[in-house]
Amino acid sequence: MEFLVQAAPQPAEKRNRGLVKSVLQTRAKVRLESMAPFRNSTVDGSVRPASPSWLRRLGGRFLPDRHAHHHPSIIPAVFEGQVLAGRYELVERIGAGGMGEVWCATDKELRRAVAVKRATTGDTDQLRREARIGAGMQHPNVVTVFDVIPDGNDRLLVMEYFPAPNLAEILNNEGTLPPRRAAEIGAQIASALAAMHAKGIVHRDITPGNVLVAGNGTAKLTDLGIAIWRDLTLTGIDRVGGTRGFVAPEVTKGRVATSASDIFALGATLFATVEGTPYQPPGTPRRAGRLAPVLSAMLEQDPAKRPTAEQARRMLHRTSGRPRRITALGAAVTVAVAMLGATVWQLWPASSGSPEHPVQALxxxxxxxxxxxxxxxxxxxxxxxxxxxxxxxxxxxxxxxxxxxxxxxxxxxxxxxxxxxxxxxxxxxxxxxxxxxxxxxxxxxxxxxxxxxxxxxxxxxxxxxxxxxxxxxxxxxxxxxxxxxxxxxxxxxxxxxxxERGEVPRRAHPIDAASVFRLSTCALLDGSETAAAIDGATPPEQGFGDWKCRWGSKTDGRSASISFGRSRPLYSRDGDQIRLRGRETWVQADGHGAGTCVAQIVYRSITDLKDRSELEVVIVEVRGGAGEQLCQPATRLADAAAARLPR
Known part of the structure; x- marks a missing residue:
């Protein structure tokens, strides 16, 4: 965001004072506006924590400056109105922590607001590293680093000024966020990590305090101070970088942080955002809703099982997405998808089919x-x-x-x-x-x-x-x-x-050509046979792979189904043994619970993967009434199905 000043002729000192005043006023307004969407964040299932002491324990850089634990400055203090490096006039300190402080400042040459970070311990190596890494990152969800310049014995890191609260401030002041909102923020940060990881950069310190969120929903990742290049020698760098509670388990054990460690830290950040407490394994999300399986994937203890940043971005994006809008237009239902235009297709073509007897979707x-x-x-x-x-x-x-x-x-x-x-x-x-x-x-x-x-x-x-x-x-x-x-x-x-890799994987071994699973269940019974078994039979509902077919009733709660399955050898406990069309069949009242009758037709004997004897069976079930009364129609349907089975 830039703050432009009218180029009216006036003395330079007066112009700069006016710009400083404008920046201060605008910053206060922007911060108030940016917090507005979160003031009611406890609506829609979010919970306001009673005492966010865990946020305060994280350290000063995660909370507004008034909460910071100030260390004694080793280098001279600075003050509002002071001009650093002959160019940057300090307006207001906006953050402080153990390693440094950040000021909102006016760039007197370009006349824009910037953020200036300076070390307070005399150690500028971290600032140099942050500048070197930040200079190579240009991404809409990463705070941009403009320059690093010397100022006497000090070094200044000049960055984009992004007037927005961080997640820790939002959690501390307003409470947790709904899962969909957290997923929207997480998808943006995952996008930033994907770009960083593609350049071989590992952030190493993803926390609520390092994620800024503006009122318009834009999220940005900041603080690259302990980020590393993957091929960088770690001599002189803390191997276990990061913030307690957001560090991947492999890093706490002394292993070098990797891109997978960043994914864990982002998962822990989002966990805290929706749950209101830090993640502690094996923590289970209770308030995450549809975000829960994504968090479980990101928080895997084994780094090899975590998704990549790009996979996490897609998962989070889909979790935050709105459902497609479906609009009924007369006898046809159309679905419009806006993708550089609208792609429309019919579920029920106008020329054939109806909502009662739908054809396959186009x-x-x-x-x-x-x-x-x-x-x-x-x-x-x-x-x-x-x-x-x-x-x-x-x-x-x-x-x-x-x-x-x-x-x-x-x-x-x-x-x-x-x-x-x-x-x-x-x-x-x-x-x-x-x-x-x-x-x-x-x-x-x-x-x-x-x-x-x-x-x-x-x-x-x-x-x-x-x-x-x-x-x-x-x-x-x-x-x-x-x-x-x-x-x-x-x-x-x-x-x-x-x-995430694409199509559902295929079976390692194809289904045996002689298997009953090569057949079609719906083809084993016709409409007249099912109508005789249940009044007002509905059209068949085809199950997965056509391995199950079901008919309901328009007049009562009765239903009939036929399916394929595998079973251990059948005995007297499985019902009464009869023969239908030369095949052993077992009929049992209440076989699938009260109000059912089940007939199992033995198709063939096989050996399973553990070298145990099994049967392939055709299962006919009728439910909806007294079990004994249902066995007569179930047996008739089983007989009709047995007649169509190949020998």
């Missing part, structure tokens, strides 16, 4: 599929058991339960007790009905849904631009208390890192 011109062919997508490739190691002993079990090919489980032993076990599952799910595909300008477009904790299960949903979903759930197998939502966030973070 993809926009720049559509990119993230899921790819559902039958070759591998859910286990999105599952990283290591992300759950902090909760207990994780073990991947891709053949768990009924072995549905669209899901993968991690069993986490939480203690020595064998029954103290959590099941964290990733499932690939089809699009919800009438959901339009979205354009993809940068892969892979994902959107997080709010967490849902219900009946002892925590659920997190990632929505992909091609309308498919990745659903992560966690439950305790013995219904004991456990931090289930933290587990879903951890696994979500790992899945997101994989999705």
């Amino acid at each position: 993809a926009p011109p720049n559509f990119r599929s993230v899921m790819g062919d559902p039958r070759t997508a591998d859910p286990c490739a999105l599952t990283d058991p290591g992300t759950l190691a902090r909760f207990g002993q994780p073990q991947l079990d891709s053949d768990y339960d009924n072995g549905y090919l669209n899901q993968c489980d991690v069993l986490v032993r939480l203690s020595e007790d064998k029954k103290d076990e959590a099941d964290v599952r990733i499932a690939l799910e089809p699009p919800e009905p009438n959901t339009p595909a979205a354009p993809s300008s940068e892969p892979p477009p994902v959107r997080f849904e709010p967490q849902d904790l219900n009946q002892g299960e925590c659920r997190r949903t990632i929505r992909l631009s091609d309308t498919f979903r990745v659903v992560i759930t966690a439950k305790h197998n013995d219904d004991r208390p456990a931090d289930l939502c933290a587990m879903t966030d951890a696994l979500t973070a790992g899945a997101t890192r994989v999705l």
Whole structure:
């Protein structure tokens, strides 16, 4: 921001006094305006901390000058109105800390407001380093360094004057920020880090005090004093640079800070911004909402598992983004996306289809599929058991339960007790009905849904631009208390890192040509057969990979479904054994809970990855009523399906 003065002829001394007065008045006005958006920041779920003592303990440079702990100056003090280096007239001190102080000053030659930083300890090496690194950085989210000049025995760092509070001031005065606002700020700082890391620069001190936020939403990263070039010899430089509470764990152990360390520090800063307390592992976000899985990814203890700055920027940007607007126009629904214009496509073409019987959505011109062919997508490739190691002993079990090919489980032993076990599952799910595909300008477009904790299960949903979903759930197998939502966030973070690379990975081994999973469930039953089983049957709803098909009822709560699965060998406990079309079938009332009847048709015997005997089965279920009464229509549907199975 520049403060220009009318070039009316008047004495130089009078002009400078007028400029100083203008700068002071403008700075006070700008700071008041820049704080205005945060005065009601406790609305929409944010919480005002009762006593932000942790902010005060961080040190003076993170709070306004009145909070600073002033060290005895080794070099002479300066005062308002003093001119340094024959050019910079000091207006007001705007910050101070253990290493130096920052003044708002008037550049008498260019007649603009600048920030002047000077050392107060006599050690100017850090200023030289900050100037050298800052001179190589020109980015809209980094405070610009203009010059470093000598002034006697002193050195001055001349920087862009950006009149805005830092995050520590906002947290100290106004309380925490809503997750979406924090994500907007984080995306800008991640963009700055991406530019720094591309030049081989590591900041090493990302904290709330070093992030400035203006009233218009612009965020800037400042204080490059302890930043380093990656190839710089660290002789004479503190290897464990940074601020306690925001330093990556590998740095506290004496390892050299890397770009991954900056990502951890940014994650810790955003954690404090939404939670109101510093991050302490294994801290779990409680107020972060849809930002929680992004924070979990950035705060990974293993630096190799953290996203890059560019990946973090995309994740934060999407978390802060507004949902697409969908407008109904008569019988057609159009979705407009503003990208140098408007790309419009129809969900229901006017010539055919209707909201009751929708046809497949038309993809926009720049559509990119993230899921790819559902039958070759591998859910286990999105599952990283290591992300759950902090909760207990994780073990991947891709053949768990009924072995549905669209899901993968991690069993986490939480203690020595064998029954103290959590099941964290990733499932690939089809699009919800009438959901339009979205354009993809940068892969892979994902959107997080709010967490849902219900009946002892925590659920997190990632929505992909091609309308498919990745659903992560966690439950305790013995219904004991456990931090289930933290587990879903951890696994979500790992899945997101994989999705950031592009398409969902493919299966290492294709599905056997003789497998039942090569067939189509919806093709095994026709409309007349389902109509005979349930009154007012709706059109079929196709499941993921066409491995499940479901029919509802327009008149009552009854429904029918057919699906493919894998099962351990079946016994009398699995129901009554009968034969349908020459195939063994097991029929059980209340097999999937009260008010259900389940018929399992054995398709073939196989051996799983652990060399155990398994069955591929066709599962027919009818629900909605007394279980015994439902077994007759369930058996009729199973018989019709068995008749269409290949021999």
